[in-house]
Amino acid sequence: MTQTGTDRVKRGMAEMQKGGVIMDVVNAEQAKIAEEAGAVAVMALERVPSDIRAAGGVARMADLTIVEEVLKAVSIPVMAKARIGHFIEARLLESMGVDYIDESEVLTPADEVYHIDKSTFTVPFVCGARNLGEALRRVGEGASMIRTKGEPGTGNIVEAVRHMRMMQSQIRKVTGMSRDELMTEAKELGAPFELLLQIHETGKLPVVNFAAGGVATPADAALMMHLGSDGVFVGSGIFKSSNPAKFAKAIVEATTHYEDFALIAELSKDLGSPMTGIEISKLEAHERMQERGW
Amino acid sequence: MAGKEKIGVLALQGAVREHLNLFHKLGVEAIAVKRREQLDEMDGLVIPGGESTAIGKLIRQYDLRNPIMDFYAKGKPVFGTCAGLILIAKHIAENDEAHLPLLDVTVQRNAFGRQVDSFEADLPIKGVAEDFRAVFIRAPLITSVGDDVDVLSTVRDQVVAVQQGNLLGISFHPELTDDTRLHAYFLSMVQKAIEKLS
Numbered sequence: 001m002t003q004t005g006t007d008r009v010k011r012g013m014a015e016m017q018k019g020g021v022i023m024d025v026v027n028a029e030q031a032k033i034a035e036e037a038g039a040v041a042v043m044a045l046e047r048v049p050s051d052i053r054a055a056g057g058v059a060r061m062a063d064l065t066i067v068e069e070v071l072k073a074v075s076i077p078v079m080a081k082a083r084i085g086h087f088i089e090a091r092l093l094e095s096m097g098v099d100y101i102d103e104s105e106v107l108t109p110a111d112e113v114y115h116i117d118k119s120t121f122t123v124p125f126v127c128g129a130r131n132l133g134e135a136l137r138r139v140g141e142g143a144s145m146i147r148t149k150g151e152p153g154t155g156n157i158v159e160a161v162r163h164m165r166m167m168q169s170q171i172r173k174v175t176g177m178s179r180d181e182l183m184t185e186a187k188e189l190g191a192p193f194e195l196l197l198q199i200h201e202t203g204k205l206p207v208v209n210f211a212a213g214g215v216a217t218p219a220d221a222a223l224m225m226h227l228g229s230d231g232v233f234v235g236s237g238i239f240k241s242s243n244p245a246k247f248a249k250a251i252v253e254a255t256t257h258y259e260d261f262a263l264i265a266e267l268s269k270d271l272g273s274p275m276t277g278i279e280i281s282k283l284e285a286h287e288r289m290q291e292r293g294w
Numbered sequence: 295m296a297g298k299e300k301i302g303v304l305a306l307q308g309a310v311r312e313h314l315n316l317f318h319k320l321g322v323e324a325i326a327v328k329r330r331e332q333l334d335e336m337d338g339l340v341i342p343g344g345e346s347t348a349i350g351k352l353i354r355q356y357d358l359r360n361p362i363m364d365f366y367a368k369g370k371p372v373f374g375t376c377a378g379l380i381l382i383a384k385h386i387a388e389n390d391e392a393h394l395p396l397l398d399v400t401v402q403r404n405a406f407g408r409q410v411d412s413f414e415a416d417l418p419i420k421g422v423a424e425d426f427r428a429v430f431i432r433a434p435l436i437t438s439v440g441d442d443v444d445v446l447s448t449v450r451d452q453v454v455a456v457q458q459g460n461l462l463g464i465s466f467h468p469e470l471t472d473d474t475r476l477h478a479y480f481l482s483m484v485q486k487a488i489e490k491l492s
Contacts, residue, residue: 001415002415003413004410006413008429008471009429012309012429012431012467012470013431015308015309015470016344016431016432017344017345018307018311019305019307019344020307020344020345035347038347038348038351041345075347075403077432094410098408099408099432100409123409252348252351253352256306256328256352
């Protein structure tokens with residue numbers, strides 16, 4: 001009579017994160033700082049995206065001792081990243097009791113054709129997307145939560161804005177279409193027809209959609225909320241800033257009160273310096289993580 | 295059955311929209327509440343699911359604790375679901391201090407395990423329904439209840455729904471289904487409270 005791992009339970013978990021901030025952490029100490037600042041979840045990693053960028057080479061699932069350390073350190077949910085298509089990394093994370101898995105373009109893909117069949121897992125997944133077609137392919141594979149890809153580890157919000165605007169405008173377009181136009185639209189977007197039909201009827205994605213990939217300041221977080229994000233992932237933006245505890249708290253508050261500009265102005269003062277940013281045009285094509293995913 | 299009552303849903307973080315939608319479905323005015331001043335106009339308050347530590351911190355940061363305690367003291371009903379139940383509990387197991395010590399119960403956070411142990415089940419809820427689809431997500435359990443607390447539902451012999459006068463505490467997520475029966479039940483609590491206050 002009781003059922004685990006249903007769509008409702010997996011998607012519902014993401015619903016509970018709405019309006020919140022999920023923070024990348026690389027050890028127990030950072031996880032505690034994030035929890036103390038009011039994060040709704042932490043993402044346990046071996047290196048934050050900007051360090052992955054700097055280090056180069058193959059980026060894999062985190063050392064599981066780090067994941068274990070973080071699981072023990074906090075009572076909020078713990079997420080962890082698996083490589084695109086690496087369903088064994090995902091199974092290992094699931095077996096350890098991780099609460100959410102990010103099949104992430106931040107890591108080096110393990111499969112350049114297929115993503116993980118996420119519907120076969122009890123643990124829910126979040127995946128990155130740049131547009132509606134990509135988002136719905138991931139949902140079709142069983143993702144229970146979507147986030148924009150942005151351009152991870154750059155501290156530059158421009159790509160996250162591009163992806164969120166693209167998704168919102170495509171959702172509006174599909175909502176306004178007549179039903180007989182949907183199949184061709186599904187073909188063009190590369191999206192499952194049934195999911196497109198669902199958006200046509202409800203006017204929204206069937207899962208929660210967060211912003212990720214470039215959030216570095218409280219104002220960035222508020223910007224993404226105004227553009228229609230359900231919440232925010234902050235990767236390098238917190239622990240690569242000059243004052244992580246303060247930045248973390250300020251980004252949490254700006255996400256909750258994204259319409260209160262006087263408040264965001266107040267908490268943006270005296271913060272110290274944010275992470276150093278990278279101009280997207282300075283990245284070589286192979287350095288752009290957002291291109292990973294199919 | 296809906297009248298002029300206004301229900302607030304505390305909107306610091308979590309599943310706010312889902313609660314608003316269910317009240318709207320019942321034809322009731324429901325509003326996302328982020329600041330103290332908004333509380334005065336409300337006849338009932340819902341504290342939704344989300345992350346209790348995150349919501350708890352924001353309650354303290356924006357001095358909402360006393361205004362919500364006063365709201366209840368004025369005779370207005372409060373309904374907590376999942377994280378909201380933790381937030382209104384008088385005692386939290388293995389934890390320092392309560393957030394809004396209203397409901398005379400002890401709750402244990404993440405009592406069923408981690409997310410992979412989250413589940414859904416059909417439950418009877420006293421006075422509400424025989425077959426309510428209850429969605430438990432990293433849910434808390436009520437491990438002990440005070441003398442004035444009425445147990446409304448249990449799962450695996452553990453208490454998951456209670457009422458104490460104007461307080462309703464549920465460890466699952468009625469807002470993740472289309473079932474409005476628990477919200478209608480809370481609405482009737484609000485209507486009775488309005489009658490009493492007028």
